[in-house]
Amino acid sequence: MAPGSTPHPNPTALSQAEDPVLWLRLIRSRRVGAVTFHRLVAEHGSVAAALDALPAIARAAGVENYQPCPLEVVRHELARGRQAGARLLLWGGPGYPAALMDLADAPPVLWAQGRGDLLERPAVALVGARNASSLGLRMARRLAATLGAAGQVVVSGLARGIDAESHEASLATGTIAVQAGGVDVIYPSENGALTRKIREQGLCLSEQPIGCEPQSRHFPPRNRIISGLARAVVVVEAAERSGSLSTARDALDQGREVLAVPGHPFDPRSAGCNQLIRDGATLVRGAQDVLEALSLPQPTVCEPLRPRVEPTIPEAPRERRSLSETAELHSRILQRLGPNPLAEDQLIRDIGLPAATVAGELLTLELEGLIQREPGGLLARA
Numbered sequence: 457m458a459p460g461s462t463p464h465p466n467p468t469a470l471s472q473a474e475d476p477v478l479w480l481r482l483i484r485s486r487r488v489g490a491v492t493f494h495r496l497v498a499e500h501g502s503v504a505a506a507l508d509a510l511p512a513i514a515r516a517a518g519v520e521n522y523q524p525c526p527l528e529v530v531r532h533e534l535a536r537g538r539q540a541g542a543r544l545l546l547w548g549g550p551g552y553p554a555a556l557m558d559l560a561d562a563p564p565v566l567w568a569q570g571r572g573d574l575l576e577r578p579a580v581a582l583v584g585a586r587n588a589s590s591l592g593l594r595m596a597r598r599l600a601a602t603l604g605a606a607g608q609v610v611v612s613g614l615a616r617g618i619d620a621e622s623h624e625a626s627l628a629t630g631t632i633a634v635q636a637g638g639v640d641v642i643y644p645s646e647n648g649a650l651t652r653k654i655r656e657q658g659l660c661l662s663e664q665p666i667g668c669e670p671q672s673r674h675f676p677p678r679n680r681i682i683s684g685l686a687r688a689v690v691v692v693e694a695a696e697r698s699g700s701l702s703t704a705r706d707a708l709d710q711g712r713e714v715l716a717v718p719g720h721p722f723d724p725r726s727a728g729c730n731q732l733i734r735d736g737a738t739l740v741r742g743a744q745d746v747l748e749a750l751s752l753p754q755p756t757v758c759e760p761l762r763p764r765v766e767p768t769i770p771e772a773p774r775e776r777r778s779l780s781e782t783a784e785l786h787s788r789i790l791q792r793l794g795p796n797p798l799a800e801d802q803l804i805r806d807i808g809l810p811a812a813t814v815a816g817e818l819l820t821l822e823l824e825g826l827i828q829r830e831p832g833g834l835l836a837r838a
Contacts, residue, residue, distance in 0.1 A: 467548020467557065476544055476565075477530050478503045483564045484525040484533075484665065485510060490561040490677075536666040540640040542567045551575065556684045559710060563663035563681060567639040570659035574630050579609040580746060581682050581707075583700045584618025584692035585725045590792035590806045592693035592725065595717055596621040599690065602743035604629025606752060611685050613678060613699075614651065614660075616644055618692045623654060631658040632685060636678040637670030638662055679703040680710070687750055688713035690740055694728030701728050704737070713749055715740045722795040785809075785817055786826075790837060793827060797834035 482503055483493050488510075496506035496513075507524055514522030537544060545552045545566040553575040556562045568575075580603050582596055600610045600622040610626035612619040614633040623631045633654050635641070639662040642648045654660055663681065664674060679702050683689050689707040691714070694700035704714045715738040719726020733739050738749050747754055785807075792798070792806055804814045818835070821827045828838045 474503045476546060477527070477534070478507055479546055479565055480530040480533060480544075481525045481527065482507045482510075484530060486522070486525075487514075487519075490563055490663075493564045494560070494562070533666050536640070537567060540569065540666060542569045542639050542666065543572065544568075545572075553685055555579070555686075556681065559680070559684050561677075561680065562684075565663065567662050567664075567666060568659060569639050569655045569661075571630075571657070572659065574609050574632055574659045575685070577609045577630060578607065579611045579632065579686045580750075581611040581686035581689040581703070582618065582622040582692060583612060583679075583682065583689065583703050584694055585698065585700070586615050586617040586619075587725065587791055588617035588621070588693050589723070589725060589794045589796075590798050590803060591794070591796055592618060592717075592719075593621045593792075593806065594802075596692045597625040599692070599740075599743050599746070600625035600631075601629075603746060604631075606743065606747055606754065608752075611682055613675075613682055613703075614643075614647060614654070616646060618700075620647055620650055622692075623650060623658070627653055627657050633658065633660045634678055634682045634685070635660060635662040635670070636664070636674040638664050638666045638668040640666055641669060643670050675699055676702055680706040683707035683712055684710055686712060688715055688746060690746055691716045691729050691732060691737075693717070693719065693725045694732075695724055696727040696731065698728055701732070704732055713738065715746055715749060717741075720795040725794065782817070785813075786821060789814070789817060789821060790826060793835060793837040795836060797830050797832075797836045800833050800835050803835060 482488060496509070497503055500506040500509050510524050511522050543551065545568055547562055547564045548557065551568070551572045552566065582600055584592060584596060596618045604610055604626040609630040609632055610622050611632045611634065612622045614620065614623065614635055623633055631654060637643050639660050642651050651660065661681070663677070679699060683703050683706040689704055689712055691700050691704055707714050714732060716729040716732040717740045718733055719729055721730065738745065740746060744754060788807060789803070792803060800818070804811050807814050818827065822829065826838055828836055830836060
């Protein structure tokens with residue numbers, strides 16, 4: 457628990473003695489966050505007593521006609537949770553993650569979909585840029601697969617880029633997605649198939665109400681759950697001001713290890729990682745560095761990698777593409793390239809289109825001065 461924080465009451469007795477409806481009414485009431493929830497319960501001895509005291513506390517603070525969250529709202533949320541196949545975890549109750557218990561701002565309630573047993577296993581968080589480079593995505597994939605093979609559950613935030621790649625690579629060994637919105641809400645939309653796979657094979661977790669659409673204010677609180685669940689946070693790619701650095705700061709406050717993958721100094725997507733390393737974070741060259749930092753043995757099984765898909769030339773003539781489709785393909789190519797040279801065949805595999813299709817656009821981008829070729833079949837962003 458953080459120094460100077462209000463001591464929590466006995467969590468097990470608390471979670472078993474009171475109706476979950478009361479917990480939801482208190483935490484869903486206006487101006488009641490996680491820290492306030494725990495302070496109110498500690499001061500009044502129970503969730504029910506804290507709920508009863510809310511109007512008087514608000515009145516003393518100058519807020520007239522304050523009403524706690526209506527009973528109908530909470531009952532509706534519980535019904536939607538049951539329809540979604542989600543389980544409500546109460547702080548200190550069965551299934552609640554032990555790793556979060558001592559946090560001063562521990563979520564009083566969590567909605568969970570999927571394998572609750574993953575919360576009982578050791579975990580490492582992998583976070584990073586949404587607009588990740590090809591090298592960053594490959595690094596995330598390799599780290600997640602190897603850490604999973606070593607027995608670690610991979611925790612991330614189900615965002616596009618590094619998060620999605622980390623979840624995908626650790627589905628077989630165990631992955632936890634901490635969502636900024638409701639646990640039943642798919643966000644971003646392109647992660648729909650991945651989200652459904654995580655619900656079946658891994659675990660989706662959220663402190664937000666069922667049906668809540670994520671907003672920018674929901675992401676910082678989400679980040680402290682990602683770091684809180686893990687023994688260490690590994691930042692793969694991050695800009696100088698990014699949510700990944702927020703997660704790293706939460707990890708430091710919670711006493712977790714912070715590690716970072718270094719990157720090219722000219723690539724803004726690596727600025728945050730390089731800054732973390734400058735400030736004392738452990739440099740990560742591969743999963744072995746993470747395992748060594750946690751004093752864990754190296755995995756004895758082969759690292760599961762995606763099947764190698766060789767680029768093929770289509771038999772039929774190349775289809776005509778609209779200007780918007782061409783611009784989107786150019787954007788995908790440029791997003792995956794950075795100052796660090798990347799092999800052309802690797803880029804083609806990452807893009808997932810026929811070699812002839814990508815090669816023609818590479819030539820166009822080269823003529824426009826946006827990319828440059830280097831010896832050995834390597835490409836870099838100009």
